[in-house]
Structures are given as structure tokens and as C-alpha cells.
Amino acid sequence: MSNIxxxxxxxxxxxxxxxxxxxxxxGLQGITLPMTAYYxxxxxxxxxxxxxxxxxxxxxxxxxxxxxxxxxxxxxxTPSGGASTSVVLTPxxxxxxxxxxxxxxxxxxxxxxxxxxxxxxxxxTPCEVFVGY
Amino acid sequence: xPNSQLTASLTLxxxxxxxxxxxxxxxxxxxxxxxxxxxxxxxxxxxxxxAVLNPGGSINIISGGIxxxxxxFVRNVGTxxxxxxxxxxxxxxxxxxxxxxxxxxLFGSPGLDTNxxxxxxxxxxxxxxxxxxxxxxxxxx
Numbered sequence: 001m002s003n004i005x006x007x008x009x010x011x012x013x014x015x016x017x018x019x020x021x022x023x024x025x026x027g028l029q030g031i032t033l034p035m036t037a038y039y040x041x042x043x044x045x046x047x048x049x050x051x052x053x054x055x056x057x058x059x060x061x062x063x064x065x066x067x068x069x070x071x072x073x074x075x076x077x078t079p080s081g082g083a084s085t086s087v088v089l090t091p092x093x094x095x096x097x098x099x100x101x102x103x104x105x106x107x108x109x110x111x112x113x114x115x116x117x118x119x120x121x122x123x124x125t126p127c128e129v130f131v132g133y
Numbered sequence: 134x135p136n137s138q139l140t141a142s143l144t145l146x147x148x149x150x151x152x153x154x155x156x157x158x159x160x161x162x163x164x165x166x167x168x169x170x171x172x173x174x175x176x177x178x179x180x181x182x183x184a185v186l187n188p189g190g191s192i193n194i195i196s197g198g199i200x201x202x203x204x205x206f207v208r209n210v211g212t213x214x215x216x217x218x219x220x221x222x223x224x225x226x227x228x229x230x231x232x233x234x235x236x237x238x239l240f241g242s243p244g245l246d247t248n249x250x251x252x253x254x255x256x257x258x259x260x261x262x263x264x265x266x267x268x269x270x271x272x273x274x
Binding site: 002003004005006007008009010011012013014015016017018024026028031035038040042064066072077079080082083085086087088089090092093094095096097098099100101102103104105106108109110111112113128130132 | 136137138139140141142143144145146147148149150151158159161163164165166167169176178180206208214219221223224225227228229230231232233234235236237238239240241242243244251271
């Protein structure tokens with residue numbers, strides 16, 4: 001039985017600057033994932049060899065990685081039942097670094113990630129990491 | 134002056150359910166992802182709140198290639214499991230973990246329309262042969 005829950009909120013807003021109007025405004029709040037364990041590091045140190053993200057369970061149902069540094073990082077992950085794959089998150093250039101977010105609302109029904117590691121391109125690079133089980 | 138701007142604001146928190154009223158274990162307002170159109174040009178945004186897939190069918194929600202698409206948000210608003218495959222300028226196609234009912238995927242890369250931003254060149258959502266595959270999505274380029 002879950003004893004903790006994570007909540008995720010997202011607002012997407014498109015502003016037409018010249019017309020001073022907001023043609024799109026989507027608010028998704030209170031999205032929850034009931035969990036039993038999580039791992040969070042607001043300054044995870046990704047090395048130039050693969051640095052394993054310690055998953056709190058065999059399958060995590062929420063995963064969030066954000067590049068906080070000045071180098072590319074490669075997030076390598078294994079989808080449940082699938083082959084290992086990866087995505088590159090670019091460094092902070094226009095106010096934020098690359099963001100990868102995967103979030104289920106139940107720990108059943110398929111999906112999930114069974115392994116994750118992060119590798120920096122040229123030097124130890126900080127990332128924000130959250131994974132939930 | 135930029136013509137348009139897309140802002141994605143995220144919050145993440147973790148709460149201990151066994152302690153009513155307790156402060157969150159994690160309370161985090163993630164700095165917003167802001168995409169501003171270059172020069173006086175516009176920002177191309179495609180949004181669908183309810184895109185229905187036929188059983189076994191698929192939708193290419195990004196197929197523009199270069200210049201790439203730096204932002205994607207996909208949410209499963211149906212009842213059936215679906216798969217999402219993405220090709221980035223750095224490589225791919227890569228399988229995103231499958232999206233069950235209510236699941237989200239979000240990817241954002243700073244910069245617009247540059248080949249170095251590791252944006253997306255193709256993204257495809259596929260039904261797994263079940264009825265009830267419906268997605269909400271937004272892409273910006």
C-alpha cells in the first residue's frame with residue numbers, strides 16, 4: 001500500500017506578444033502517483049562514465065531529469081520490457097537545461113523504467129533527478 | 134520584438150500520507166521552460182486535446198525533421214496503453230516507456246530551430262491494437 005504520493009502540476013501558456021493575448025492556457029494540476037519510495041537529488045553529479053541513478057524499486061513509474069550544468073548529459077534508461085535507450089539533454093543556454101519527464105499515475109497497467117544512468121560529455125555535470133516507485 | 138512565447142511551468146512535490154497536514158517531503162517549483170519565437174517570427178504550436186488512434190494505428194505528431202522541435206508534451210487521456218517513439222537530432226529512434234492511462238511524457242530542450250539543440254525530428258504515438266487509445270499533445274517549434 002502506498003504511504004506517500006507525488007503530485008505534479010503543469011501549466012502550458014502561449015502568449016501572443018504583439019497582440020497581448022493568450023491563445024492557449026492549459027493547467028493540469030493535482031496529478032498524483034501513489035508511491036512507497038522515491039529518490040531525489042537536486043544536485044546529482046553525473047560523471048564522464050555512466051553514473052547509476054539508484055532506483056528505489058525494480059520499476060520506477062515517474063522519472064524526471066533536468067540538466068543544471070554547462071555540458072551535455074546522456075540519460076540512458078531501460079523501458080520496462082524493452083531495450084536500453086538514451087536521450088541527450090543539452091546544457092543551460094536560454095534559461096534552462098534539457099528536461100526529460102516521464103510520469104505515470106498508477107503503478108500498474110504497463111510502462112515504467114527498470115534502469116537509469118547519466119553520463120556527462122566532458123566533465124562532471126550536475127542534474128536534478130527524481131524517480132518514484 | 135518576439136511575436137510569441139510558450140512557457141511550460143512545472144511543480145513537483147512528495148507528501149507523506151501517514152502524517153496528515155505534514156509539510157511536503159519534496160516541494161519544488163521547477164524553473165519554467167520558456168520558448169520565445171526568433172526575431173519577429175511566430176512560434177509554431179500544434180495542440181490536440183483529444184486525438185483518437187485507431188486500434189493498431191499511429192500518429193506522427195512531429196515529422197518535420199530539421200529544423201527540430203524542442204518541446205513535446207504527450208498525455209494519455211484514453212483507457213488503453215500506447216507507445217511513443219522519438220528520434221532526436223542526436224539519435225534514435227528511442228522508445229519512451231509505454232504510457233498507461235493518465236501517463237505523461239514531456240521533453241524540453243533550450244533553443245529553437247538550431248541543429249545543436251538536440252531537438253526532435255520525429256515523434257510517433259502508436260496504438261497497441263486496442264480501442265480506446267486517445268492522446269493529448271502539444272508540440273512547439
